[in-house]
Amino acid sequence: MANLKPGRDAPLSGQYEIVGPRGGRTGDERTAIRGRTLPPTPKSGQGYVPVDPTRNGAGRDNKR
Template sequence: MAKANNTNGLRPGQPAPQSGQYQQIGPRGGRGPERTVTRREPLPPTPKPGMTYNLVDRTKH
């Protein structure tokens, strides 16, 4: 069975498991802007500590 890639709760600096649009999520669940990230590239820094990223729109090839 293939390993599923978790695309929720990714931290800044982690490599992106898939190319696409990643939305910033605040520590209390608030949603921030989206960032375009290419697969295996590190996720960009967030403006505040404790924020994570969720994949919201995967790139279609």
């Protein structure tokens, strides 16, 4: 999935890794809830990529 910018709504609930402006991984992750705003990143130009979607109670991935 593309690099998501802070301040936009999260498309899925789950863990998002912070990546650099050219896509380099930082190893830092944040938890986000679908439809809620992604938090600010520590440095300018960074963004998010989803790494671990949350599974709901029915055992299905949260893909809505």
